[in-house]
Amino acid sequence: MLRNAAAVAGIGATEFSKDSGRSELHLAVEAVDAALRDAAIEPSEVEGMVTFTMDTNPEIEIARNLGIGELKFFSRIHHGGGAACATVQQAVMAVATGVAGVVVCYRAFNERSGRRFGAGVHDRPPVPNAENAHFSWYSPYGLLTPASWVAMSATRYMHEFGATSEDFGRVAVADRRHAATNPAAWFFGQPITLEEHQASRWIVEPLHLLDCCQESDGAQAIVVTSLERARDLPNPPAVIAAAAQGTGDEQDMMTSYYRDEITGLPEMGLVADQLWGTAGIGPDDVQTAVIYDHFTPFVLTQLEEFGFCKRGEARDFIRDGAIELGGRLPVNTHGGQLGEAYIHGMNGIAEGVRQVRGTAVNQVPGAEHVLVTAGTGVPTSGLILAADR
Numbered sequence: 001m002l003r004n005a006a007a008v009a010g011i012g013a014t015e016f017s018k019d020s021g022r023s024e025l026h027l028a029v030e031a032v033d034a035a036l037r038d039a040a041i042e043p044s045e046v047e048g049m050v051t052f053t054m055d056t057n058p059e060i061e062i063a064r065n066l067g068i069g070e071l072k073f074f075s076r077i078h079h080g081g082g083a084a085c086a087t088v089q090q091a092v093m094a095v096a097t098g099v100a101g102v103v104v105c106y107r108a109f110n111e112r113s114g115r116r117f118g119a120g121v122h123d124r125p126p127v128p129n130a131e132n133a134h135f136s137w138y139s140p141y142g143l144l145t146p147a148s149w150v151a152m153s154a155t156r157y158m159h160e161f162g163a164t165s166e167d168f169g170r171v172a173v174a175d176r177r178h179a180a181t182n183p184a185a186w187f188f189g190q191p192i193t194l195e196e197h198q199a200s201r202w203i204v205e206p207l208h209l210l211d212c213c214q215e216s217d218g219a220q221a222i223v224v225t226s227l228e229r230a231r232d233l234p235n236p237p238a239v240i241a242a243a244a245q246g247t248g249d250e251q252d253m254m255t256s257y258y259r260d261e262i263t264g265l266p267e268m269g270l271v272a273d274q275l276w277g278t279a280g281i282g283p284d285d286v287q288t289a290v291i292y293d294h295f296t297p298f299v300l301t302q303l304e305e306f307g308f309c310k311r312g313e314a315r316d317f318i319r320d321g322a323i324e325l326g327g328r329l330p331v332n333t334h335g336g337q338l339g340e341a342y343i344h345g346m347n348g349i350a351e352g353v354r355q356v357r358g359t360a361v362n363q364v365p366g367a368e369h370v371l372v373t374a375g376t377g378v379p380t381s382g383l384i385l386a387a388d389r
Contacts, residue, residue, distance in 0.1 A: 003278050005096035007230035007237035007388070008088070010039025010223035011350040016186050016341030019113040020217035028057040028108035029065045031219035036066075039223040040234050041102055048073030048100030050087040052344065054080060057108055073100040079253065080117075081294060081375025084345030085383045089243035091224035101225060107346040108219030116215050120145030134252055147212055147295065149254040150377060151204040154297035157263045158206060161312035165206050168296040169197035171331075172210045172338055174324045175293060179335025182361045186214060187339045211296040213337035220346035222353070231388065238353040241369065241386040242278035246270030247379040254377035263312075265298065268373065269305040271382040276307075279384040281369060283307045286384075288355055288364040289329060289371040290348040293336040298376040303329075306371065325362055333362040345374050349383065356387040 012034025014020070014027050036043055043066040049059040059074045073094045077083035084107070091103035111117060121135055121144055143149055157163055176192045179185035192210060200209040230237035248266035250259045259266075276282055283306060291299050300314035308329060309317040323331040334340045334351035341347055352370040354360040360367075367387065374381040 002092050002096055003241055004227060004239055006092040006224050007227045007239050008222055008353045009225050009230040009233050010035040011353050012038050013220045014218045016216050016218040020110055024108050024110055025057050025061055027219035028062055028106055031221040032062055032104055032106055033066060035221035035223045043068045046102050046104055048094050048103035050075045050090045050105045052083045052107055053078045055107055079379040081344045082378040082380035084374035085372055086245050086381035088383055092240050092243050095224060095226055103224045104221055106221040107344050110217045112215040112217050118215055138255055147207050148204045150295040151207050153262050154206055157297060160263050163315045167315040168211050169194050170318050171296040171299045172197050175332050175336040175338040177324055178333050178362050179339025182335050182340060185335040185340040213294040214342045216341040218341055218343050220343045220350055222349055236357045237388045238356045239386040239388050242275040242384040244271045244274035245381045265301050265305050265376055267380050268302055271380060272306045275382050275384050286369045286371050287367045288333060289331050290352050291331050292345050292373045292376050293332060293338050302373055330364050333360055348372055352385045356385050
């Protein structure tokens, strides 16, 4: 049982920008250094590192630049944003089994000034391998970008449950309202109204521009160690009460259209079942959530998969400010990927840590348990972070 076996002891990030002006390795080293300083742990104490398969920064390069030295454990998780919380799960397993005493999870990229993920797959070379083959079923019909892939599922969701573009817009409004009071957010001081959301240009119907996350340059790092060790460090531990991964039946990379129905995210439902079971809590025990928001429609679907409301009822759940500060479930209090930055969900984990520490800019009173989710439409992961009481 990995429940409460480890804790987040440190978090660190670069600034979030559209043009960092430095290499991705430079960003990674900055973030890891900041996280270790936050934890008051020397680089030489790090024994393991975990990142994404998509990250361009080898563990050995970061170790060399920071003077970490030898590593006993290193691992990478696939499937883009779905990897975010899984990096922490890997770290927990390493700590709990004695493989590594201190593990750093990190993600760094110039996703705006460098390779822009939003551009999709139309410029990929036609390599005939298993990972690329399934795109041949969709690309000829214009389904080339992440926005177009999500738009297909969102359209069906609207048809089945009567959701509207305004329902999606309420997610964007909440995120931007939270970002507006977060000095670290790209959209600090820039809230939006529902009317502004509706007036923003179409990307792929039913997605407006303001339904789509940012493209950001930046890096985020997270230090994981045992709960006992974390209790002796300067910051209150963010206890990792549960961590899980999940893929669903007939899973594709954001294009799981051959399932019996495409209005849900069964892989996230699998993650939810594991998290609730491991942590021994349920939706009513969560005071705030960091819900992966690369596109607004999948925020609604996740709320349903985690049992905060019934299938098709998220549009009613989020009305009247329910996911804003002071509501029944404040979501993405840092501004999310729509408002703060798109760092593949890793900055959302950091916000979960701040909430249970009690140091968030938009602090939710009495935040005992925080749900954090990773990328949607792909094999994914999630966390329950808890205050150490």
